[in-house]
Structure formats: C-alpha cells, structure tokens
Amino acid sequence: MHVDPNEIVTHLVGLKDVRILYYARRGPVGEIAIEQVLTDPRCPRCDGPTRVKDRPVVAYCDLPFGGVPMTILWKKHRLVCTNHECPVKSFTRGDHRIAAVGCRLTTRAAKWVVREIGSGQHISHLAHTLNTSWDSVNTAMRRYGEALMRADTKRLKETTAIGLDETLFSREGPFKHKHWSTTVCDVVNNQLIDAIPTRDFPEVARWLHDQPEHVKGRLQYGCLDMSRTYNAVFRVVTPSATRVIDRFHVMRHALLALDECRRRVQQVQLGHRGRSGEPLYKARKLLVIKATASDPQLQARLEGLLALGDPEGEVALAYGVKEAIALLRDRRR
Numbered sequence: 001m002h003v004d005p006n007e008i009v010t011h012l013v014g015l016k017d018v019r020i021l022y023y024a025r026r027g028p029v030g031e032i033a034i035e036q037v038l039t040d041p042r043c044p045r046c047d048g049p050t051r052v053k054d055r056p057v058v059a060y061c062d063l064p065f066g067g068v069p070m071t072i073l074w075k076k077h078r079l080v081c082t083n084h085e086c087p088v089k090s091f092t093r094g095d096h097r098i099a100a101v102g103c104r105l106t107t108r109a110a111k112w113v114v115r116e117i118g119s120g121q122h123i124s125h126l127a128h129t130l131n132t133s134w135d136s137v138n139t140a141m142r143r144y145g146e147a148l149m150r151a152d153t154k155r156l157k158e159t160t161a162i163g164l165d166e167t168l169f170s171r172e173g174p175f176k177h178k179h180w181s182t183t184v185c186d187v188v189n190n191q192l193i194d195a196i197p198t199r200d201f202p203e204v205a206r207w208l209h210d211q212p213e214h215v216k217g218r219l220q221y222g223c224l225d226m227s228r229t230y231n232a233v234f235r236v237v238t239p240s241a242t243r244v245i246d247r248f249h250v251m252r253h254a255l256l257a258l259d260e261c262r263r264r265v266q267q268v269q270l271g272h273r274g275r276s277g278e279p280l281y282k283a284r285k286l287l288v289i290k291a292t293a294s295d296p297q298l299q300a301r302l303e304g305l306l307a308l309g310d311p312e313g314e315v316a317l318a319y320g321v322k323e324a325i326a327l328l329r330d331r332r333r
C-alpha cells in the first residue's frame with residue numbers, strides 16, 4: 001500500500017505548527033518523525049530570546065493507522081535562554097495537543113484509551129492493539145481519566161446532597177504509615193464523584209469551594225461521617241446546606257462508645273483488663289449483636305452478666321442508648 005506521508009500526518013497529527021520530517025515502516029510498526037515549527041521562541045520566564053541547545057527525540061505511541069501500529073518520534077527543541085541574568089537555564093518545548101508531559105501515549109491515543117476502558121475494554125488488550133506496554137496505557141488512563149473527571153461536573157449539577165467519607169488509601173514505609181483519602185459521593189444517585197488524596201481541611205475545602213456556584217447553590221445536604229474536618233468543610237464552604245450524619249456512622253460510634261464503657265467499668269471493678277470467664281468479658285458479644293434485643297434467652301443471659309459485672313448500671317445504660325439508636329437506624333425512611 002502506498003502511503004502519502006502528508007496524508008498520514010493530517011490524519012495522525014492534523015495540528016497547526018507541526019511539521020512532518022519523514023515516514024518510515026519499521027517491520028510491523030509505522031514510524032513518523034515530527035517537529036514543531038518554532039518562530040522566534042521566547043523564554044517562558046523573562047520573554048527574552050533563546051537559542052536551540054539540542055534536539056532530543058522522544059517516542060510516543062499513537063493510534064494505529066490502516067491496521068499498522070504507529071510510533072511518533074517527536075524531535076523536540078531544547079532551548080536555552082540567552083539572557084544571562086535569567087534563572088532559566090534550558091527548557092524543552094512541549095505541546096499538550098500532541099502529548100501530555102509524562103505520558104508515553106499521544107493525546108489522541110490517550111483519549112481513545114480512556115473511551116475504550118470506559119466501555120469495558122481491558123488495559124492489556126489495548127496495550128496489545130497499540131503495540132505498547134501495560135504501564136503506558138495505565139498511566140495514560142490515569143492522567144486523562146482524572147482530567148476528564150475533573151472536567152465532568154455534569155453529575156454534580158444534578159445532585160442536592162454530597163457525602164464526604166474518609167477511606168484508607170495506602171500504608172507506606174517501614175511503619176506502615178496510613179495515608180487517608182476522601183471520597184466524594186453523590187448521595188442522591190449513589191455515585192462516586194471524585195476522590196481527593198487527603199482528608200485534610202485545606203484540600204477538601206478547596207475541592208468543594210472550586211465547584212461552580214450553581215452546584216454549591218443547589219446543595220441542600222452535606223453528608224458526613226462524624227469527622228470534625230468534614231463538618232467544618234460544609235459549615236465554612238456551604239453554610240446553607242444541612243449537615244447530616246449517616247446512620248451507619250452514628251451506629252458505629254455508638255458501638256465504640258459502648259465498648260469503651262465496658263472496658264472502663266471492667267478496669268474500675270477488677271483493676272485489670274477483661275479476662276475470659278469474667279462477666280463483662282463474657283457479655284462483650286451479647287452487647288454488640290443484634291439478636292440480643294429480640295431473643296428473651298440472650299436478653300436474660302446479658303442481664304445476669306451485667307448484674308454481676310456492672311453494679312452501677314453504667315454498661316447497661318450505654319447498652320440501652322445503643323439499642324435506642326439501633327431502633328432509630330432500622331426505622332424505615
């Protein structure tokens with residue numbers, strides 16, 4: 001098949017200020033060398049004149065053309081600022097229309113990858129089609145997927161309730177230091193909206209603050225776990241939204257508080273942590289499980305154990321509160 005290089009470049013690149021240097025077939029792969037047309041490039045810092053220092057060639061994986069996997073060899077310009085007082089030494093001219101920094105796929109190929117993965121295609125299959133590595137496709141997917149997600153505020157426009165929730169993101173280093181992230185959900189439509197790689201106030205507040213005014217204006221409810229940070233985020237950024245704590249988190253805190261109470265009474269009564277055979281230790285599961293409240297036998301057993309281990313009735317009181325919250329939780333909306 002005869003291929004006109006200029007026709008290919010229109011298909012493959014089709015960008016103004018991009019010049020094709022050559023087209024070659026290397027075995028099963030097509031190769032196209034391109035460069036940017038630079039007229040009087042200026043220093044990004046001082047706007048002074050520059051000179052070309054060298055021309056590194058970087059390979060990018062592009063979409064196949066006529067069934068042939070394509071490599072784009074981009075002959076870049078590394079430029080030096082000629083102004084001696086300028087702190088900029090050398091820099092390389094990029095063009096995100098061709099490829100994003102740190103991405104081995106061209107922008108066209110990366111967008112195609114995001115669409116394909118969105119419709120259920122596997123990374124390994126796409127890597128094979130493009131004649132590139134799994135990592136390259138994965139990186140492109142993450143970079144462009146995140147950018148698309150940021151740009152996609154459509155889902156947000158529809159909702160009246162956003163939920164913030166902390167999620168354990170990773171454990172790093174020799175001490176397995178925990179890194180937390182924040183997931184942002186559309187609570188009305190049960191959809192994940194975004195993930196923020198931190199649970200700290202400044203970043204989470206900025207995320208919410210950066211949403212368009214009409215989105216924030218529509219927001220009637222801010223849902224949160226019992227975190228003070230998220231509470232503050234909604235209070236400061238969207239003060240007119242009602243803050244709601246979801247029942248799952250209320251219940252979890254009730255259970256934690258009950259357990260804490262049991263341990264404290266145990267310590268006060270016996271002067272040590274619970275041991276097997278001791279009444280409060282034996283009661284610990286009965287206090288937590290749902291079945292206790294509806295089963296008279298389990299109920300009687302719990303009462304007996306509490307009578308022995310909880311003379312002041314503190315654990316019994318905490319248990320009563322937890323059960324009241326459970327009733328509230330299980331009530332149909």
Ligand SMILES: [Zn+2]
Binds near residue numbers: 044045047082086087
């Ligand atoms: Zn300069």
